[in-house]
Amino acid sequence: MASVDSIAVRDPAEPCHRAGPGFMALLRVELLLALRRRADIANPLLFFVTVLALLPLGVGPEPELLARMAPGMIWVMALLATLLSQESLFRSDFEDGSLEQLTLSPQPLYFAVLAKVTVHWLVTGLPLALLSPLLAMMLNLPAAGYPSLLLSLLLGTACLSLIGAVGAALTVSLRRAGLLLALIVMPLYVPVLIFGTGAVQAALDGYAYSVQLAVLAALLAAAAALAPLAAAGAIRISLDS
Amino acid sequence: MPVKANSPACLQVRDLSCERDGRRLFAGLSFELNSGGALQVEGANGTGKTTLLRTLIGSAGDAEGNIYWNGAALPAALPQLRESLLYIGHQAGIRRGLTPLENLVWYGAGEEDALRALEQVDLFGFEGSLCQHLSAGQNRRVALARLYLSNTPPLWILDEPLAALDVAGVSSLQGQMACHLSRGGCILFTSHQPVALAQLQRVNLSDYAVAADAFMEEGAYGLG
Numbered sequence: 001m002a003s004v005d006s007i008a009v010r011d012p013a014e015p016c017h018r019a020g021p022g023f024m025a026l027l028r029v030e031l032l033l034a035l036r037r038r039a040d041i042a043n044p045l046l047f048f049v050t051v052l053a054l055l056p057l058g059v060g061p062e063p064e065l066l067a068r069m070a071p072g073m074i075w076v077m078a079l080l081a082t083l084l085s086q087e088s089l090f091r092s093d094f095e096d097g098s099l100e101q102l103t104l105s106p107q108p109l110y111f112a113v114l115a116k117v118t119v120h121w122l123v124t125g126l127p128l129a130l131l132s133p134l135l136a137m138m139l140n141l142p143a144a145g146y147p148s149l150l151l152s153l154l155l156g157t158a159c160l161s162l163i164g165a166v167g168a169a170l171t172v173s174l175r176r177a178g179l180l181l182a183l184i185v186m187p188l189y190v191p192v193l194i195f196g197t198g199a200v201q202a203a204l205d206g207y208a209y210s211v212q213l214a215v216l217a218a219l220l221a222a223a224a225a226l227a228p229l230a231a232a233g234a235i236r237i238s239l240d241s
Numbered sequence: 242m243p244v245k246a247n248s249p250a251c252l253q254v255r256d257l258s259c260e261r262d263g264r265r266l267f268a269g270l271s272f273e274l275n276s277g278g279a280l281q282v283e284g285a286n287g288t289g290k291t292t293l294l295r296t297l298i299g300s301a302g303d304a305e306g307n308i309y310w311n312g313a314a315l316p317a318a319l320p321q322l323r324e325s326l327l328y329i330g331h332q333a334g335i336r337r338g339l340t341p342l343e344n345l346v347w348y349g350a351g352e353e354d355a356l357r358a359l360e361q362v363d364l365f366g367f368e369g370s371l372c373q374h375l376s377a378g379q380n381r382r383v384a385l386a387r388l389y390l391s392n393t394p395p396l397w398i399l400d401e402p403l404a405a406l407d408v409a410g411v412s413s414l415q416g417q418m419a420c421h422l423s424r425g426g427c428i429l430f431t432s433h434q435p436v437a438l439a440q441l442q443r444v445n446l447s448d449y450a451v452a453a454d455a456f457m458e459e460g461a462y463g464l465g
Binding site: 025029033037092093095096097098100103104105239240 | 298300301302320323324326328330331332333334335336337338339343347348349371
């Protein structure tokens, strides 16, 4: 058997730079790329704000009706806005071959996916959550619901980004994946939606909403551990076909 | 298959056959790529050149036969192979939203090293512009600049490295490949063009092609 270093004519003191980019380096590059594509950041936010601004025109301006609909509508729109932005999560990396290069890196693909999802959340989920009190005010949501809305959206959109990454990875090699992605991901979004709106409703009714937030946090923890693994596997399948 | 210690073989392929979309592309392919050696994979379009390369790096699944890296069989030895691998595929892995310099740094290069490599591929002055504003040939050069970094991994697997390069670029790349071979590396690449390298083996995948009805008769052949 030839030893592994049988080809090592080069100086062994020089380290081969094959460690691959570390998590922080991946995060930095993804953030840089995201900030250079400002339109991609603005689109889901514009969608979110526009639809919610149109809502009173559609259902009528009665304050009580709007207040009753507000938690559900804000949550559903946040969910759709996340879904809209998710399709392009791996697309450009798949097309230019850097996704394949990432799979060849000695670093586990898990961290590359986690870095991409983290940045996706930073540029979509986080701004959506921060904007939500403003929109809640526009829809006449009682002030008691604001903290729960903000907190549940912060936790929930992170879940949505992670879950959506699995769907995005599965459909990355398809040309028009939009509807298929929605079909794959929507059922998995349901628990997040239920507990998210549940938290706001509980707060409005004057109850403690820490249980719903705890469930959302648990969902987030599970998704953070499992979704990048599933997405990494799905990426390998997509690259093989 | 064990390798004799006095003939250190990097990459050995024994009786390999590859499929794509249920169609067998070639069968009975065997070759050996030793340190300091280069292998040019030729063949008409669709004979499976890219599939072969992607099989060797473990990205494509449907293959039969044995591949050994330093005497250890794949897929168990895949992590070791990938650690010593520099692969440039058909899609070159250059992010269009980054500058050439950022791209090279992303691949683990030091900044000075990257600047020097970019200068060698004639991209001096372009290191700060986004790759989406560069031409196809220039983007190809950014990818190839990875080969000019100091301290590259020993095994280079390149898919059509000469495509979209001008005459000066081709001769510069050949020089860099020869330099890599002289340092004990090995190169496996596909190309339709003739390449002037001293220790060049060639394999034409058309010779191993399988007729759709009669691949059972195809035996295993060495390179000769």
